Amino acid sequence: MADEPLSFSPDQFSGLARVFPLPNLVMFPHVMQALHIFEPRYKAMLEEAIEDDRLIALGVLAPGWEQHYDGRPTLRSTACLCRVATHQRTPEGTYNVLLLGVRRLRLVRELPPKKIFRVVEAELVDDQFPDDVPTEAAAALQQRLLAAFKRAMPKIPDAYEQLDQLLGTQITLGMLADIVAYTLDLDLEWKMRLLAESDVLKRTELLLEAIATRPAAAPARRFPPEFSVN
Numbered sequence: 001m002a003d004e005p006l007s008f009s010p011d012q013f014s015g016l017a018r019v020f021p022l023p024n025l026v027m028f029p030h031v032m033q034a035l036h037i038f039e040p041r042y043k044a045m046l047e048e049a050i051e052d053d054r055l056i057a058l059g060v061l062a063p064g065w066e067q068h069y070d071g072r073p074t075l076r077s078t079a080c081l082c083r084v085a086t087h088q089r090t091p092e093g094t095y096n097v098l099l100l101g102v103r104r105l106r107l108v109r110e111l112p113p114k115k116i117f118r119v120v121e122a123e124l125v126d127d128q129f130p131d132d133v134p135t136e137a138a139a140a141l142q143q144r145l146l147a148a149f150k151r152a153m154p155k156i157p158d159a160y161e162q163l164d165q166l167l168g169t170q171i172t173l174g175m176l177a178d179i180v181a182y183t184l185d186l187d188l189e190w191k192m193r194l195l196a197e198s199d200v201l202k203r204t205e206l207l208l209e210a211i212a213t214r215p216a217a218a219p220a221r222r223f224p225p226e227f228s229v230n
Contacts, residue, residue, distance in 0.1 A: 018045045018048065021075055022061065024188060025060070026181075026182075028101050030175045031178065032085065033082070034097070036095070037094060040116065044116055046084070046097060050084060055083060059076065060076045061075060061076070078192065078196040084099060103125065105123065105124060107122050109121045127174040129173075130201060138173055173201075177194070181210075184210075184211065186214060190210040194207055
């Protein structure tokens with residue numbers, strides 16, 4: 001399947017999100033995630049998305065989901081809206097999919113179960129950046145985050161070079177915070193707090209706190225990411 005355009009504008013979102021709930025994966029804007037989709041309800045969801053707006057929300061299940069997984073266990077209130085970048089149907093009828101995170105979502109109300117997959121009314125959440133923050137202060141905070149990220153990264157061959165290349169593209173502080181939050185193996189609750197925080201400065205300070213309290217031996221995500229199962 002050929003790659004699709006990855007650009008996103010808010011008017012492309014209808015206000016209704018198809019939700020793919022996962023128990024332990026927190027997706028962020030600006031990063032890509034591979035999935036292997038095989039359950040009938042999620043295959044149907046993907047097929048509808050491909051024919052429509054190519055948008056799927058990756059949500060996170062609330063604690064206690066294990067007893068209700070085949071039904072509709074409670075969702076956490078923040079999710080990540082994703083665009084289907086590529087998809088490939090396998091000979092077995094399953095799908096390999098690559099998703100790009102495009103926006104934070106606040107889940108408002110789940111619709112009645114008229115489809116086999118879950119649909120939720122949701123609101124886009126944009127990054128907030130205070131107007132009175134000096135440019136120098138924001139740049140210093142970005143350098144602090146970058147330094148902390150490099151210290152936390154394992155000694156992966158070429159990792160620093162790839163990171164420097166990434167930062168050479170004039171990445172914003174909000175984008176850097178989301179990439180770091182996704183990449184590092186932080187506790188699930190830390191990641192949910194980071195996803196729920198729309199204030200870029202508060203999110204960055206929170207992320208620095210999470211990195212500082214992170215176990216030294218915790219690994220970072222591999223890139224490109226491995227396939228996840230549903």
